[in-house]
Amino acid sequence: MPWRQQTLALIPSAPSVRRARDWVGTVLEEMGRPELVDSARLGVSELVTNALLHAEPPLAVRLRGTTEHPRVEVSDQSLRPPMPRPRAAVALDDELTWTTTGRGLDLVGCHAVAWGADIDPRGIGKVVWFEPRHEPRDEPVEGALFDMDQALMAYGGELADPGELVRVDLVGFPVQLFAHLRLMFHELARELRLLAVIEPGNHPLAEEYATLFVQVEHERRQVRGLEVLEKATAAGFETVDLHYRVPPTAPATMARVADVLRRIALGFDQTLISVKPSGELRALQDWYLGEFVRQGAGEAATPWTGPARLDRRRDVS
Numbered sequence: 001m002p003w004r005q006q007t008l009a010l011i012p013s014a015p016s017v018r019r020a021r022d023w024v025g026t027v028l029e030e031m032g033r034p035e036l037v038d039s040a041r042l043g044v045s046e047l048v049t050n051a052l053l054h055a056e057p058p059l060a061v062r063l064r065g066t067t068e069h070p071r072v073e074v075s076d077q078s079l080r081p082p083m084p085r086p087r088a089a090v091a092l093d094d095e096l097t098w099t100t101t102g103r104g105l106d107l108v109g110c111h112a113v114a115w116g117a118d119i120d121p122r123g124i125g126k127v128v129w130f131e132p133r134h135e136p137r138d139e140p141v142e143g144a145l146f147d148m149d150q151a152l153m154a155y156g157g158e159l160a161d162p163g164e165l166v167r168v169d170l171v172g173f174p175v176q177l178f179a180h181l182r183l184m185f186h187e188l189a190r191e192l193r194l195l196a197v198i199e200p201g202n203h204p205l206a207e208e209y210a211t212l213f214v215q216v217e218h219e220r221r222q223v224r225g226l227e228v229l230e231k232a233t234a235a236g237f238e239t240v241d242l243h244y245r246v247p248p249t250a251p252a253t254m255a256r257v258a259d260v261l262r263r264i265a266l267g268f269d270q271t272l273i274s275v276k277p278s279g280e281l282r283a284l285q286d287w288y289l290g291e292f293v294r295q296g297a298g299e300a301a302t303p304w305t306g307p308a309r310l311d312r313r314r315d316v317s
Helices: 015-031 034-054 104-110 148-155 175-198 204-220 226-235 250-267 279-296
Strands: 002-010 059-066 070-076 112-119 126-132 144-147 166-174 239-246
Touching (some): 002 015, 015 034, 015 059, 015 070, 034 059, 034 070, 034 112, 104 112, 112 175, 126 175, 144 148, 144 175, 148 204, 166 175, 166 279, 175 204, 175 226, 175 279, 204 250, 226 239, 250 279
Parallel strands (some): 112 144
Antiparallel strands (some): 002 059, 059 070, 070 126, 112 126, 166 239
16 A cells, blocks of 8 residues: 655754654554564664764655555765764764664664665765565665666666757746656656565566666756756746757657656556656646657647646645
8 A cells, every 4th residue: 555755854963863763663653564663763773873974964764655665764965875884883972872883784784675775866965765674684685776877877878969969949848847847757766766676576667667767867968958947947937948959869768758657657556655746747747758759750849838836735746
């Protein structure tokens, strides 16, 4: 069953370790998974401790997932991946050096079905996550690190010839609304990627979208004209006309994205951890992806005629 995520914001101080530990235990009890409480408390204590010692605020703990596969996440603003601490850790105080001291991330690996870290491809921090295990294992499971730069190196796609770039005009582009859609795309890619890690081989659609997301990023980094959107976002504009030059493969890639998203909406909904997007975001998604496909086929641009901002009264994301 799906479970709407819950979030606990933390201040960078020692009592946050105990607060996170108690909060995660309470939420898991409410979910009907009391057998996971001990592992979750141990794991989140270690991750929050690491964040306080090595990362940058703001910090937050999230419990996401389904009843069958709840997942604990600790987010911070550092781009540094988690590193195992030496056995003899330097004590800050009692809250930061409780029973996990010296065992570091191995403790998380022993109490997790799977765990890992995601470095945000937008360069705004990372998420360290684990799915708690009802009984600890004798040896820790290895963590799975995802870094977009490394994923792109492994992908190894060819760069488009600048003379072959295709023009795509996005007229009346809703800057603020798109920020929400872009966040949804990133969250969905991460959710599906983690689902594929936790249940390898069981969700080919998740693996397909996660791989496709890397291809999209490979092509996005070749787009000419992105700086106009960046400036419009920084200036707080509601709308802007964008004139992109994109790789010739981009229209076909966007058609694949639209197809996978359609199949996800039709048949994958109960497994997904993410909450459905609002009607405004679905409409923007269809228009945005459709403009690449249509203009790649030689059709004229169609302006965006929907809202410029998200209606919080109807939003369910």
